[in-house]
Amino acid sequence: MVVAAGLLQGVAAHSIEPFFTHMNTTDPSGEKSDKLIIYQIFTRLFGNQQTTNNPWGTRDENGVGKFNDITVKALQELKKFGASHVWYTGIIEHALITDYSEYGIQKDHPAVVKGRAGSPYAVKDYYDVNPDLAVDVKNRMKEFDDLLKRTHTNELKVIIDFIPNHVARQYHSDAKPAGVHDLGESDDTTRPFDPQNNFYYLPEQSFQVPQGVAILEDASPVPYVEKPAKATGNDVFKANPDLNDWYETIKLNYGVDYLNNRQTHFEPVPSTWTKMRDILLFWAGKGVDGFRCDMAEMVPVEFWGWAIPQVKAVRPDLIFIAEIYNPQQYHTYIFTGKFDYLYDKVGLYDAVRRLMEGKGSVEDITRVWQQESGEYANHMLRFLENHDEQRIASRYFANDPWTAVPAMTVSATLHTGPMMIYFGQELGVNPTQAEGFQGEDGRTTIFDYWGIPEYQAWTNGQIGKPGKFDGGKLSDDQKNLRKFYHQLNQLVNSSDAIRTGGFYDLQYVNTDGQSAGYDQHRLYSYLRHSARQKLLIICNFDKVKTAKTTVRIPAEAWAALKVDDTKTYTFTDIFRTKTKIKASATAGVPVELPPLSVLVLEIK
Template sequence: MNTAVPHEEKSDKLVVYQIFTRLFGNQRTTNKPWGSRDENGVGKFNDITAKALQELKKFGVSHVWYTGIVEHALMTDYSAFGIRKDHPAVVKGRAGSPYAIKDYYDVNPDLAVDVQNRMQEFEDLLKRTHANQLKVLIDFIPNHVARQYFSDAKPAGVRDLGEDDDQTRAFDPQNNFYYLPGQAFQVPPGVFVPEKTDAPYTEFPAKATGNDVFKAQPDGNDWFETIKLNYGVDYQHNRQSHFDPIPSTWTKMRDILLFWAAKGVDGFRCDMAEMVPVEFWGWAIPQVKAAHPGTIFIAEIYNPQQYHNYIFTGQFDYLYDKVGLYDALRRLMEGQGSTEDITRVWQQESGDFANHMLRFLENHDEQRIASRFFAQNPWTAVPAMTVSATLHTGPLMIYFGQEVGVNPTQAEGFQGEDGRTTIFDYWGVPEFQAWTNGAVGEPGAFDGGKLTADQKNLRQFYQQLNHLVNSSSAIRTGGFYDLQYVNNNGQSAGYDQHRLYSYLRHSDRQKLLIICNFDREKTARTTVRIPAEAWKAMNLDPTQTYSLADIFRTKTRLKAAGQAGVPVEVPPLGVLVLEIK
């Protein structure tokens, strides 16, 4: 099904589907806390079949972000395949964190059916994905690596990270790591190690920990399993910069990006990008794009004061909109906050970079909507996800299983019970397994055969939303007009200025009025006013009468006079997307 807008100008309205690769195809249901790979199972590259990818394309996805591809530290022993074993005292969870990279030039052996052939299996997945008209994103983790980083797969002539470091110096611009000379690393107290070890973990001299901790013994809540990479910033001397000559880490990390882009990876989600100097990004990203035009870069970033800098100096295409729209919508979904917060968010992000903000309600770091730690009901996402998808022209992201209401309810192991799907443990995701509809050792049918009626309806909502986004020129490339200011403060009878949010999206070809009701219990019955200036912004006559049809959920048809406003009825957690004719 091709739902793209014909002859469309370039759009930033990607629909990114994040797949946690090791969980996606796992059909085992054992789910033993702290279970091993063989007990709990692990998904493979090969589980993401052509059929799976076809279904994601039908779902309305444009880009697939495969999370956990690059080889990272884990407790499973692959030494029989020439892969160094990781010491379990510096690994989080039996399956390990995908953000503790142990070899930037290799892939996670857990994901391969034939471990010796693991890179080929990944390259085959790349080809399958592209053959199904989807683009591929992977993680680039630039700020830190696993404590026992060692590349056994690096290309000929590549010098390993730390290989040429002067370990007698706490800081040197050409060192790849930061050192604590004369001090030995100590594992944080209380770290649970489920694997027996022959010897304690040793590291001398100790290296600084990934979250900028310059102590020989970090805390158990620190990123103790990682070491910080040195981009020429002397953190212990007022963060002085030493960028000339170009630091060694800059060239090594640029070359890693070029390595993956040359394989056909279409873009990178860059982990904790703001912990790496913006000058590096402004130097490296244009070089990668020059060699591989069209490569996209998404920054995980949480400091709104740096948004402009990382887009225009750092050259990022897109930034996480976590501290902004996500936080505002989460408050509303939990029955707090106000839709006035949405107006504040777009006002802060409008102007020259609203189209650069990646909107989402779930990802691997955030709690699941359906969990008791968040909204407890996946249907609360309807108005929030509609706003996320249609507010502006920037990209949208969905986390695998969000569309079927994944709700983690037990401690999986290292992750603990916290409302998140584990990123550290071997596990099966029951709601997602109901969609993949397979059996252990067999490919999934990917037909939702085991979903409940409610789950099928929820997934249908997400699919309809994706198709709306893909087919609407107003949403993809059009203008935006917030209607709150003419409806708030009693200006429209029955208009709840804290639970209703109304706005226009408009292009030459299409004009939309979008109304979202965040109230869980009350139906909104009101008249939405549209000021004369807004009609003029859409090149429409405010004195005329227009027909309006809901093109999204309810298929409601209305007639409304421009000056009198639009009478509407929106059910609890309901939305209207009215096309104005």
Template sequence: MKTNSSTPDSFKINRRTFAGGLVASGMLHTLAAFSVEPLQSNMNTSVPIEEKSDKLVVYQIFTRLFGNQNTTNKPWGSRDENGVGKFNDITAKALQELKKFGVSHVWYTGIIEHALMTDYSAFGIRKDNPQVVKGRAGSPYAIKDYYDVNPDLAVDVPNRMKEFEDLLKRSHTNDLKVLIDFIPNHVAREYHSDAKPAGVQDMGEGDDTSKPFDPKNNFYYLPGQSFQVPQGVVTPEESVVNYVENPAKATGNDVFKAQPDLNDWYETIKLNYGVDYLNNRQTHFDPVPSTWVKMKDILLFWAAKGVDGFRCDMAEMVPVEFWGWAIPQVKAAFPDVIFIAEIYNPQQYRNYIFTGKFDYLYDKVGLYDAVRRLMEGHGTTEDITRVWQQESGDYANHMLRFLENHDEQRVASRFFASDPWTAVPAMTLSATLHTGPLMIYFGQELGVNPTQAEGFQGEDGRTTIFDYWGVPEFQAWTNGSVDKPARFDGGKLTDDQKNLRKFYQQLNQLVNTSDAIRMGAFYDLQYANNAGKSPGYDQHRLYSYLRHSAKQKLLIVCNFDKQKTAKTTVRIPVEAWKTMKLDGTKIYSFSDIFRTKTKLKSAATSGVPVELPPLSVLVLEIK
């Protein structure tokens, strides 16, 4: 879940090399929002390399869609009409194939119980009012019970937690770490925990609803006002009882009015972390607010079950002081648990890493935005230099890169690039630019392309997160049916889909095996290559850089042009050879270890002759 985010008016950075990095998964949208001063120096300097690798390969699974073999796909269809995937559908075979694909961490999205329109009251679960639920299947970010799992995902609803715990064990048995969402900023309007451990006080229990704000309260209130459903809300239910909330509570995206708008997060209510939003955001953190303690206990509850990490939804809408208080306590009990922040304000990056103690941050407003413009046929590779300059130094390795997730439009959709192969240079660069983690959204490797309105989601180039649905391209890979178990062998994929998946698998293998990419330093070669120095080198569509460690040296060149073959010579300056601790007077071999297996020889002083077709890459090992 995301909102519009602010970006800095300007920032200054000097060119330099750094170890550690950004990698992972390429997201780019509006680097144009940044104002960058001209570079002052062409010199690069190295930073010591960390011994521990941050090069995770995260595979995001939208759990309710992953195993669904139903092909009905009726807009606004019910669970029984369109089907729903289960924990048990993610079999040992499926997990083994993901491990072979090169995955290290699986992010299961939509695990914790959230509001939905399907009636599970027969199992002792309160039915949700559809006026405050988005889509029949509901938003996985409108949490209904922090201590329970989504009943949709269980074959045997009373044993739903056991089925999730079994999935955890299967994942670990197949050498995969497990991430789940932690949604700290807001909950469903009808939040009620019926699964909380004995002695745990529920959210809002004991709140003084006569006060708009009290640091002891879990919610914010509008005394004397009743909540009003936004104008324009429609539900597929034939008979709906009007939703009642009195007094009204503030809405999740910081809306402090009784009737939020249709585009607000109207199905959620804002949690109170001791910030008085209506009084100049005064903070009340001493004594520790009730919400802090409750949320820390929820994190410890899931970590104790064996969850290896949390992707924290809209983390920057929660005070950084809370994270700096809670994360160390969770890590004290579970040292290897990792925390990933969904964050969109670059001005807060350092704060959420060093004060908030996050391990990794989304790199949406940065590399994703810059690369997306290139993939859409505009923008310039000069933006990539500006991104790494902003994110260099002591937190580059904390940036998680991606091209798709549940919030972003699919690469193959008409709203983005219209062709999944456009991702080749962008994904390669996102995965190899630096040493931070990489993320892939399920089906990205198959060219998933949503082409119709599924229900609440509408047609917007995204795979629905609100509706019961089947994903045809992914169903082709799972190769099953409602009558036969999935084989997870790609048996129904087209040749083009098989080749696309092979590209992603090869990229993951490169990331997992290359010492230079996992642990090495980075050197930007753009300043040494232009039309004058390197005839045929398009500084707006070509991007070249070095990744180097003591064990391995790589030259990587990406051609983002959709029509033109690049035929040029890539110059490696004397300073770069010195940085790599190589003799700049010798002749070296350059062998593509990624896709083409091209082999070249060249004197260090002469540059490297390359030819790259449109939307292609070279990963040349220097020996």
């Protein structure tokens, strides 16, 4: 599209290097596949070797990871681990307490910053990177560009966050390209709503910092002033948001008049639409391969359907992932909004989390695929951890990282869509103290300077020296846990049936009445099949009981596999145990699964 190419002038004037053309994700047969393995890194924490860990500690006390800590060796190990994409979280410059004014970066008022290190979802300059992440702050963008190149050289693609719904209260771009008008620069602040304003205003009212906001003792005593007050990011249209609101952010205006029954004003195209599209083009022009779009459903789907095709006209291989929690909107955000993938939090994550906690039933998994199968199962991104969710090993979740074995296997193999692992998930990271603003809540902090002991054991480095990234300080249990995730990634990357094949749920013919010993609430069985490979996958979610039963495969399933159901077959576990079972098609498959175990049986 000529129009899209023209958009790069003055906005994303960077060469599109030829490596993009040969980095498609493909299955072993060379066909295009949606089965990405995304490894999410919280960049600020990844390479930090400091072990001080003082709650509310400063950058210099507790340390901070840098772009340069993600070395060639680190990337090679992630590639060996099986990742296809790395999601670098917290790249774009956001509000923080550390003072970088000597580098021309405007200071942030501590009353509207969460934690010393700040939230990466309170962006203060869309055209710059977080100075905390640079060794040489003056050359911070070059250090990010170098990380991009290193990542691509090691055959990994790069995803970063795009935060379209809100920005930091003191948003101000010091680094915007020539000719770019800043957000809010031309707003009429006397009007609560104007389609061409970038923000929503409360004329004649002053913003009030919520009661209870922790102001650090060494912070500026000067009060925070914002008049007129702007609407807060989580759709709070009042000057005094609550402590639990996203009070550190301001809502962006995409032409929706929230105070008048959400009337839309999309013609002419609102100013925010063009500015946000140009920001996407800027990062796409740098070589970023995809965007995880924060709270995408809080932005009108019409914007996405307008912007994504224009950005993809310049970079056809780009992927867009929507953080979305409303299943009623899935179809719209895929087919109208043009997203490639959606978070599967409300569906599969919630279902398997209940099982991991000893509640729920595998019947919930059947309900999930019935709702998501067909037109968009391959669009659902499956995960068990990310920066928003509690760690599996924590007392707030499963209290044991090994409960992830059946849940992660299902998440990785249920359909052909992508999967994601959060850094340290494979090591059993377990936050046990309040890091500062984050509090002690089972999550790895996104607001504070901190070191992650379990991850430091894997990186195996020293302060001031690059990590060895060999797991040299891991316990045997941690090494075995990481081995499980490594084997699972290898299975996903090598299996034609999992990457591109069909799916067949076997629960309806396997009940305790039909198959003795089959616990229809804790055992989940299904087939994955392609022309080249047939798999029977069985997962035992019970934490205590060994399952000893026979798994039935009905005649119609054998027909779906295009296999003769009058013969005897060998069922070989190609995942963990290498067990071999011989069984006739009509008799069923005798299996024994210890607690929290799985079998991935290839049928031959």
